Amino acid sequence: MSVVGVDLGALNTVIAVARNRGVDVITNEVSNRATPTLVGYGPKSRYIGETAKNQEVSNLKNTVASFTRLAGRSLNDPDVLIEKDYCSASLVDIDGQVGAEVTYMGNKEKFTATQIVSTFLTKVKQTASAELKLPVSDVVLSVPVWFTDSQRRALLDAAEIAGLKCLRLINDTTATALGWGITKTDLPPPEEKPRRIVFVDIGHSNYTASIVEFKKGELAVKATAWDRHFGGRNIDKALVDHFAKEFKEKFKIDINENAKGRFRVLVGVEKLKKILSANSQAPLNIESVMNDVDVRSMLKREELEELIKPMLDRATVPIEQALAEAKLKIEDIDAIEMIGGSTRVPALKTAIQNFFGKPLSFTLNQDEAVARGCAFSCAILSPVFRVRDFSVHDQVNYPIEFTWEKSEDIPDEDTSLIVFNKGNVMPSTKILTFYRKHPFDLEAKYAKPDTLPGKTNPWIGRFSVKGVKEDAKGDFMICKLKARLNVHGVLNVESGYYVEETEVEEPIPEPPKEEGKEGDAMDVDSKDKDDKPKTRKVKKQQRKGDLPLSAGTAALDQAQKDKAAERENQMIMEDKLVADTEHMKNELESFIYELKDKIIGVYAEFANDDEKAKLNAKLETVEDWLYDDGDDASKAQYVSKMEEVRSVAGPIIQRYNDKIEEERQRVLKKQQEAHAAKQAEIERKKREEEAKKQAEAPPETKDTEMSDADAVKPDEVEEPAA
Known part of the structure; x- marks a missing residue:
């Protein structure tokens, strides 16, 4: 399984993967480490990434840029009006969402920004799969810290349409902080003063400053400020x-x-x-x-x-705001890490350095730090990888409140409550308690709309609680709702249940006795064994059952996502057909030029004059067709023309191949004979060496045994006659 982190930038997108006990940034089809965040629409297919960049100047009105900043917004948003200066395609309203109107395959079509993001994510998926040679499913995507609930939901929908499972939407500077801190082995222990780092990220369209505290095995974002139109x-x-x-x-x-x-x-x-x-x-x-x-x-x-x-003049404003929110001074900061392409501008570096009065740090790769942090986050969340324990505590950037209708039975009931305050740790869960006799609704919205980007609708969602009724005594049902701001920064009411209060007896804890007081031991020893501990009655809530919930949010419903995914898959197949057709056309063209060259070269001796004339005529005919009617033909037509050429050239090519094979077999036979002769020579020399060794060896002497009876004694030897 793959683990992929994606820095989805407004200008370029960087893809990083966790592998080989580390994180690598992967290259695209033209070996670039960053892919242009562009989607173009043409007469036959779409252009995504590098191909969109190559044809941008000739296809301006059908090339969409800045779509990551458009997703989840409406056309009348002032920020969207600003984006028109940076997007050459025509922006339109599509059922309340902003989208682009383009000419695709000869027809005027409209695509929402969410669909365009999903199109680009399919390219990201293909690039990562080609590099890893594995299917890609799990990803972590980066988002600007100021993205609202609707913008985050739009990116999650886009990932699902593209067939990706987004494990986390992580804020840009939080991803950077994770990539910086997880590799450090000298962070202070929990009981000591944390190390405080300011991360300044100035990219193509956005400026973010985050103050992050590091301790061993964890990071906590203390404050973040931004300028959405600075880059x-x-x-x-x-x-x-x-x-x-x-x-x-x-x-x-x-x-x-x-x-x-x-x-x-x-x-x-x-x-x-x-x-x-x-x-x-x-x-x-x-x-x-x-x-x-x-x-x-x-x-x-x-x-x-x-x-x-x-x-x-406003180069240090976000930093000043972040310091004020964190209640810190410049001298409390240990280091300032700079990332983003625009931090290379000397005047900006000078302004920020003068503000802090200390050197800036550039230890991170300015273009790839966010993607690396995303890959680390994906590895932490994926069950496939074992990663050093490192906790990430982000924070809520916009306060969220719930509102509801007043119950007729509780005339003095409050009807709103800020549940998640700015600066609260994220992700987090809160339990909301309601006393009701009937089903009820509640709405979630941002408490301070004036802090949102542009004129974003502060509404987040409406949640209906079903199955509520009065109990047997006619009293209120105690309803508990679990509201969660998850790792994506998206709010949901995840579950509901009801409880009943029951009286139970519990022992009263005895007060601790003072040490050294006389008689303590005597008191314990003299205690009657039959004495029962004192108890008291207390009310406790016990969960009795679940409450059905229905939610309406800015996210697409499943039917809309399925329809968009079907359309995306259809366009992917159209792109593939166009690519295959172009490949077949190039093959036919190459085959024609190859035969023209070889028929007067290596094939010349294998064809007579009639065959050469016939082949040349066929090549001329197909070549004329290729540059005239065949310039915009179908794949099947190119295949048919290729077969026509092969039918004429086939016998000539076969004779050439037969001759080549015959020569190859002859060479192979010679090699085998030479090898056999060499082996025989080796065997002959081996036998000669053995024979020579035997001839030079001394004769063998054998010891013979003689019995006592056979031995000749001196006394028994007869003297010869005189």
């Missing part, structure tokens, strides 16, 4: 507006009247901005920006800083 794209916009004014004066062109021209300038200023991060000045040269006009200019770093001065 690299705001710098880019300031530069584009500057050059638009300059080009209007110098070259008499208005790039604001030409979408493609403005986009070309945007691409140019992105590069210029990166050059200025390391150099004092940088050039801007763009060929044929619009109306066949080439433009060129030069910008100094000081000029850039003057252009973004309004941003620099």
